[in-house]
Amino acid sequence: MRRRETLRLILLMALPLLLLSGLLVASIATAGPKKKPPSFPLILFSQATPDDYIDERACARCHAASAASMANSPHAPYMQDPHLALGFQGCQACHGPGGPHVAHRAEADHPYQYVISYTRAKPAEIAQACLRCHNDTLTLDHWRRTGHARANVTCTDCHQIHWRDRLGKDQAGTQGQKDPAGILDPAGKLARTPVFPAQPEPKALLKADEPTLCGRCHQAEANEFRHNFHHPVPEGRMVCSDCHDPHPTKDLRKRFHTFKQNCITCHPEVAGPFVYEHDPVSDLTGDGCLECHRPHGSSNPRLLNAFSRGLCLQCHSDKATHFTGRTCWQAGCHASPHGSNHDVLFFRP
Ligand code: HEC
Ligand code: HEC
Ligand code: HEC
Ligand code: HEC
Ligand code: HEC
Ligand code: HEC
Ligand code: HEC
Ligand code: HEC
Ligand code: HEC
Numbered sequence: 001m002r003r004r005e006t007l008r009l010i011l012l013m014a015l016p017l018l019l020l021s022g023l024l025v026a027s028i029a030t031a032g033p034k035k036k037p038p039s040f041p042l043i044l045f046s047q048a049t050p051d052d053y054i055d056e057r058a059c060a061r062c063h064a065a066s067a068a069s070m071a072n073s074p075h076a077p078y079m080q081d082p083h084l085a086l087g088f089q090g091c092q093a094c095h096g097p098g099g100p101h102v103a104h105r106a107e108a109d110h111p112y113q114y115v116i117s118y119t120r121a122k123p124a125e126i127a128q129a130c131l132r133c134h135n136d137t138l139t140l141d142h143w144r145r146t147g148h149a150r151a152n153v154t155c156t157d158c159h160q161i162h163w164r165d166r167l168g169k170d171q172a173g174t175q176g177q178k179d180p181a182g183i184l185d186p187a188g189k190l191a192r193t194p195v196f197p198a199q200p201e202p203k204a205l206l207k208a209d210e211p212t213l214c215g216r217c218h219q220a221e222a223n224e225f226r227h228n229f230h231h232p233v234p235e236g237r238m239v240c241s242d243c244h245d246p247h248p249t250k251d252l253r254k255r256f257h258t259f260k261q262n263c264i265t266c267h268p269e270v271a272g273p274f275v276y277e278h279d280p281v282s283d284l285t286g287d288g289c290l291e292c293h294r295p296h297g298s299s300n301p302r303l304l305n306a307f308s309r310g311l312c313l314q315c316h317s318d319k320a321t322h323f324t325g326r327t328c329w330q331a332g333c334h335a336s337p338h339g340s341n342h343d344v345l346f347f348r349p
Helices: 002-031 043-047 057-062 064-071 075-079 090-095 098-104 123-130 140-144 210-217 219-224 250-255 260-266
Strands: none
Touching (some): 057 064, 057 098, 123 140, 210 219
16 A cells, blocks of 8 residues: 555656656657748747847948948937847847858858848738837737738838938949839839829838839829829828828727728818718718718819719709709808708808
C-alpha cells in the first residue's frame, strides 16, 4: 500500500521532467529540417536582442539613396530620438534589426527572412507594420474593416515613405522617382489629360496631391468633378478627404453613418432645426441630402440631381399636376426646400 503511494508520488514528480525533455526533443527535431521562412518577418522585432541592432550609419554605406531620402522625412526627427526603445529608432524601426540582415545579406536564397522588405510584403502585412506606431490614427481592426483594406489597398499605395522628390537632385541618387503615383507614361508624357489643373502640394507624405492620387483609382468619381457645377476640388479649395476619411475610426463611422452629418459641418444653415422640417432633409429616412443633391458634381445648378419638377416628384408624385412651372422652388413657391421656421409649405425661410 505505502509502496504504491510512493511510486505514484515519484511518477507525479517525474511527469514535468518527462514533459520537458519531450518538448526539448521535439524542438530539436523541428530545428533540424528548415521550416519555410516567414516572408514578412515582423517577428524579428520580438526575437531581437539589443546586440542585433546596429549603428544605422552602416545602412547608408550599402543603401545610399534610401538613407538620403529619409534624412528630410517627417519620420526622421522623431525616430532618431535616442530615448526611444531600439525597435522604434531610425531605419530599423521599419526594417527590423540590422545585425541579422547584414550577417545573412549574401545568402543567395533568402536574405529577406532577415529584413522587413515593404517592396515584397503583402498589403495586410504592410498595414500591420505601420500600425505598430500609428495606432493613434486608427487600429488594425478599424483598418481591416475599410473598403480599401478589403480590396487589398494598403498604406504604401497612398503614402510614399522614402520621399525622393523632396530632395535636391544631388541627393536623390539613382533611384530618384519623378513619378511616384505612376501618372506619366513611359515616354514621360502625361498619360491622360489632367482632370485637376490646380495641384496643391501633397501633404502627409502622400504620393501625389489627393485628387490626382485618388483619381488614379477612382477615375469615374474624379470625372464627376468635370461637371459645370461641382464641389471646388479641382480649384484646390477642397480635397477628397474632407468628405471621405481614409482612416475611419470606429467613432467616426458611427458619427458619419449617413453623409448628412458630414455635409452640415460645412453647410450648417440648411440643416435646421426648423419649426417645419422637411423629412428628407431632417434625415428621418433615406439618403438625406443625397435625395436631392449629387455629392461630387452635377450638370444642374446647386449640384441637384434634377433641375425640374422631377426632383420633388421623386416623392410627391401626387402633386404632379398641381402647378405647371418648371421647378417647385422657384417663381416664389417652395423657395426654402430645406425647411422653414414660418411656413408649413416652405414658401419662405
Ligand atoms: C553591407 C551591406 C549592407 C548593409 C550594411 C545593409 N544592407 Fe540592406 N541589403 C543589402 C543587400 C545585399 C540586400 C539584398 C539585395 C537588395 O535587394 O539590394 C539588402 C536588402 C535590404 C532591403 C530589402 C530591399 C527590398 O528590395 O525591399 C532593405 C529594406 C534593407 N536592405 C535595409 C537595410 C537597413 C535598414 C540596413 C541598416 C540597418 C541595411 N539594410 C544594411 C546589403 C546591406
Ligand atoms: C517609417 C518606416 C521606414 C523607415 C524609418 C525607413 N524605411 Fe526604408 N522603406 C520603407 C517602405 C515603406 C519602403 C517601400 C518603398 C517606399 O514606400 O518608399 C522602404 C524601402 C526601402 C528600401 C528598398 C528600396 C527600394 O526602392 O527598393 C531600402 C533599401 C530601405 N527602405 C532602406 C532604409 C534605410 C537605410 C532607412 C534608414 C535611413 C530606412 N529605409 C528607413 C519604410 C521605412
Ligand atoms: C517606429 C514608429 C513608426 C513606424 C513603424 C511608422 N511611422 Fe509613420 N510616423 C511616426 C512618427 C513618430 C511620425 C511623426 C509624428 C506624427 O505625425 O504622428 C510619423 C509620421 C507619419 C506620417 C505623417 C507625415 C506628415 O507629414 O504629417 C505618415 C503619413 C506616416 N507616418 C505614415 C507611415 C506609414 C505608411 C508607415 C508604414 C510604412 C509608417 N508611417 C511607419 C512613426 C512611425
Ligand atoms: C490603389 C488604388 C486606390 C487608391 C489610390 C484609392 N482608392 Fe479608394 N478604393 C480602391 C478600391 C480597390 C476600393 C474598393 C472597391 C470599390 O469600392 O471600388 C476603394 C474604395 C473606396 C471607397 C468606397 C468606400 C469604402 O470604404 O468601401 C471610397 C469612398 C474611396 N475608395 C475613396 C478614396 C479616396 C478619397 C482616395 C484618396 C485619398 C482613394 N480612395 C484612393 C482603390 C483605391
Ligand atoms: C486611400 C489612401 C490612403 C491609404 C490607403 C492610407 N492613407 Fe494615410 N492618409 C491619406 C490621406 C489622404 C491623408 C491626409 C488627410 C488626413 O489626414 O486624413 C493621410 C494621412 C495620414 C497620416 C497623418 C495624419 C493622421 O491622420 O494621423 C498618417 C499617420 C497616416 N495617414 C497613416 C496611414 C497608415 C498607417 C495607413 C495604413 C494602415 C494609411 N495611412 C493608409 C490617405 C491614405
Ligand atoms: C462634398 C463631399 C465629397 C467630396 C469632396 C468627395 N466625395 Fe466622394 N462621395 C461623397 C458622398 C456623399 C458619396 C456617396 C454617394 C452615394 O452613395 O451615391 C461619395 C461616393 C464616392 C465613391 C463611391 C463610394 C461607394 O460606396 O461606391 C467614391 C469612390 C468617391 N466618392 C471618391 C471620391 C474622390 C476620389 C474624391 C476626390 C476627387 C471625392 N470622392 C470627393 C462625398 C464627397
Ligand atoms: C469641407 C466642407 C464641405 C463639405 C463637407 C460639403 N461641402 Fe458642399 N460646398 C462646400 C464649398 C466650399 C462649396 C462651394 C461654395 C462656393 O462656391 O461658394 C460647396 C457647395 C455646395 C453646393 C452648391 C451651393 C451653391 O451655392 O451652388 C451644394 C448644393 C452643396 N455644397 C451640398 C453639399 C452636400 C450635399 C454635402 C454632403 C455630401 C456637402 N456639400 C459637403 C464645402 C463643403
Ligand atoms: C428635398 C430636396 C433637397 C434635400 C433633401 C436637400 N436639398 Fe439642398 N437644395 C435643394 C434645392 C431645390 C436647392 C436650390 C434652392 C435654390 O436654388 O434656391 C438646394 C440648395 C442647396 C444649397 C445652396 C444654398 C442654398 O441654401 O440655396 C446647399 C448648400 C444645399 N442645398 C445643401 C444641402 C444639404 C447639406 C442637404 C442635407 C442636409 C440638403 N441640401 C438637402 C433641395 C434639397
Ligand atoms: C425623398 C423624398 C422627398 C423629396 C425628394 C421631396 N420631398 Fe417634400 N416631403 C417629403 C416627406 C416624407 C414629407 C412629409 C410627409 C408628407 O406630408 O408628405 C414632405 C413634405 C413636404 C412639404 C410639406 C407639406 C406637406 O405635404 O406636408 C412640402 C411643401 C414639400 N415636401 C415640398 C417639396 C419640394 C418643393 C420638393 C422638391 C424641392 C420636395 N418636397 C422633395 C419627402 C420628399
